Amino acid sequence: MSFGLGRGRELDAAVGTVGIGEAELPALPDAIAEDPRAGQVDPRAWFPDASRPFEIEIGSGKGTFLVQQAMLQPEVNFLGIEWAREFYLYAADRVRRRRDRGLLGNVRLLNADATSFLRWRAPEGIARVVHLYFSDPWPKTRHHKKRVVQDRFLGEVWRVLAPGGELRVVTDHDELWDWDCAHFDRWTGGAGWALLSEYGLGGESPREGGPFARETFQRPPSAERGELVGTNFERKFRRAGKQFHSVVLRRCR
Numbered sequence: 001m002s003f004g005l006g007r008g009r010e011l012d013a014a015v016g017t018v019g020i021g022e023a024e025l026p027a028l029p030d031a032i033a034e035d036p037r038a039g040q041v042d043p044r045a046w047f048p049d050a051s052r053p054f055e056i057e058i059g060s061g062k063g064t065f066l067v068q069q070a071m072l073q074p075e076v077n078f079l080g081i082e083w084a085r086e087f088y089l090y091a092a093d094r095v096r097r098r099r100d101r102g103l104l105g106n107v108r109l110l111n112a113d114a115t116s117f118l119r120w121r122a123p124e125g126i127a128r129v130v131h132l133y134f135s136d137p138w139p140k141t142r143h144h145k146k147r148v149v150q151d152r153f154l155g156e157v158w159r160v161l162a163p164g165g166e167l168r169v170v171t172d173h174d175e176l177w178d179w180d181c182a183h184f185d186r187w188t189g190g191a192g193w194a195l196l197s198e199y200g201l202g203g204e205s206p207r208e209g210g211p212f213a214r215e216t217f218q219r220p221p222s223a224e225r226g227e228l229v230g231t232n233f234e235r236k237f238r239r240a241g242k243q244f245h246s247v248v249l250r251r252c253r
């Protein structure tokens with residue numbers, strides 16, 4: 001529980017029903033030293049109906065996109081992963097309060113590093129969409145390694161997406177966008193196949209194109225008039241007159 005972002009109101013992540021606790025995601029086992037898959041847990045099982053389509057939002061912040069989109073798509077399960085505890089608590093509490101009204105049974109929140117979750121926890125081919133909106137730019141060169149988009153990350157996203165699944169990205173930050181595009185160029189071309197096999201992820205034979213195809217970003221139904229996606233940061237940056245970059249990377253196979 002926390003009182004921080006709640007401005008004096010107690011925030012409750014409702015661990016076990018909204019927030020993911022240790023019972024659902026136990027500590028990594030020692031066996032992971034020999035077997036990188038030993039810590040895998042299927043997050044679809046955290047929802048009342050595990051057979052529904054499954055989407056992940058990385059860096060869900062205050063949960064604005066998650067809440068809006070999940071309200072419109074009750075037939076889809078959404079997992080928000082947010083490593084900043086206060087934001088995780090704020091978003092989970094938002095969902096918990098709607099649960100009390102019988103809504104948003106299709107949303108869970110995890111307080112963790114999403115890149116580690118994808119690498120060590122998530123099984124293959126489970127997700128239809130991975131959403132990444134207004135990721136932290138980490139502008140200093142020595143911090144670039146903290147950016148979410150890295151070659152290894154894109155390899156893990158490819159593995160976790162079902163064939164035909166999408167990585168959806170929006171940012172306001174020009175320099176981060178240049179960085180993202182340099183990575184996306186590799187993963188939409190032959191270099192991506194080589195990286196997949198270097199990471200032991202694909203075992204795919206190289207073929208025309210790359211592991212991902214680049215497509216135009218389509219606004220989700222929850223975006224409000226004039227919005228691209230409708231997150232908290234988009235609203236803040238839009239008021240400041242910023243322009244946005246967006247893309248969909250579709251897993252080819």
Ligand SMILES: C[S@@+](CC[C@H](N)C(=O)[O-])C[C@H]1O[C@@H](n2cnc3c(N)ncnc32)[C@H](O)[C@@H]1O
Pocket residue numbers: 058059060061062081082083084087112113114115133134135136148231232233234
């Ligand atoms: C700039 S905010 C954007 C929040 C939200 N997506 C929006 O557009 O309003 C980026 C968020 O991503 C979270 N974040 C950054 N790296 C992360 C990671 N590796 N795993 C989980 N959350 C992360 C940050 O804590 C922060 O809440």
